Amino acid sequence: MNNQINILIVEDEILLAQDLQLRLESNNDYKTTVVQSYGEAIKVLFTTKMDFLIIDITLKGEKTGIDLANSVNENFNLPFIFLTSHADQQTFDQAKLAKPHAYLLKPFNDRMISMSIDLAISNFNSALMEEDSEAEEQTSPTNKNSPDSLFIKHDNKFKKVAISDIIYLEADSNYTIIHTQEMDYTYAIVLKKIQEKINHSNFLRIHRSYIINTNYVTAFENNAVTLNEDHQLPVSRQHKDEMYRRFQMI
Missing domain, CATH: 2.40.50.1020 (LytTr DNA-binding domain)
Known part of the structure; x- marks a missing residue:
């Protein structure tokens, strides 16, 4: 039985992505996949079961991380974090519209990563729990990604439970x-x-x-x-x- 949390890292700076991947996979609770663009991320999301995303706001190409976040909200209903080195107000205001569940600022350390993931999952769970019954009835029949697992807080961390x-x-x-x-x-x-x-x-x-x-x-x-x-x-x-x-x- 595999209860690892599958995390998709969407980051076009490959060295930074590999560093983040190594930090996450040093914790046996996480399994990661790395992609560098909007298109690669969408392909993975449609073909592989993911639980969580870490998305760089400023991806190279026509589609940005904000575009990806909007697609995630519309089609996949998964928790995600925005990863960015840009903390200016304009970038923050644009990113905020995509309703990320937390932020992770570059440069980061292990504690920052862990805190951001925990905060994102907590915020995601809270948002789902606060949905009223009418909204659930409208979305659940057409939701292709009805959750097959829960994130449950145990020993100060979130565990994935099928x-x-x-x-x-x-x-x-x-x-x-x-x-x-x-x-x-x-x-x-x-x-x-x-x-x-x-x-x-x-x-x-x-x-x-x-x-x-x-x-x-x-x-x-x-x-x-x-x-x-x-x-x-x-x-x-x-x-x-x-x-x-x-x-x-x-």
């Missing part, structure tokens, strides 16, 4: 416990917001405190369901009929 690895979600007051095959994560967001974020057909609410991944159901009875042979959870009366409709019985 949605398919989530066994069930458990409400705990204003927190949600995300039970996965690997480990459990406690996230400071209410269960309803996590449910909106996942929005996958395999997930089913069975109780006010539990949402299950139906792929892990191994048995069920009148008022309980068993996941992976060892997690038995209660099924409330109001959700029982829906659970029975999900499974074929003979």
Whole structure:
């Protein structure tokens, strides 16, 4: 199971790009791909699953990093950072319109990179969680890049967790416990917001405190369901009929 965060670096100064790549890949949480232009970046995004981008604002060629950022916002819905040595107000104002999730100024160090990535993922997650239900209903049917993973903060860094690895979600007051095959994560967001974020057909609410991944159901009875042979959870009366409709019985 590969939970590395796949980062696309879009930078036309090859030595700087290689330096950034080496710094990132010294951390086993990251896997990187380097391209030098708008066109190369778009090709990678359409052919390879990426989780995150670091984009130089001033790319060579007709299309700039800002153009790429606008395409990312329109077609891919991924978090990205603007990388730049230009901190003047005019450049900042132009870049701001593309709504980057953070900035990384050249020259950079390891701590600056880490802080920028964490800030970008945090801002991206917050923006997604704040979308209202109506907006989600309008975009989700046509979104070709519906997320197949979540970024979850754990031990002061963000980890990529595949949605398919989530066994069930458990409400705990204003927190949600995300039970996965690997480990459990406690996230400071209410269960309803996590449910909106996942929005996958395999997930089913069975109780006010539990949402299950139906792929892990191994048995069920009148008022309980068993996941992976060892997690038995209660099924409330109001959700029982829906659970029975999900499974074929003979």
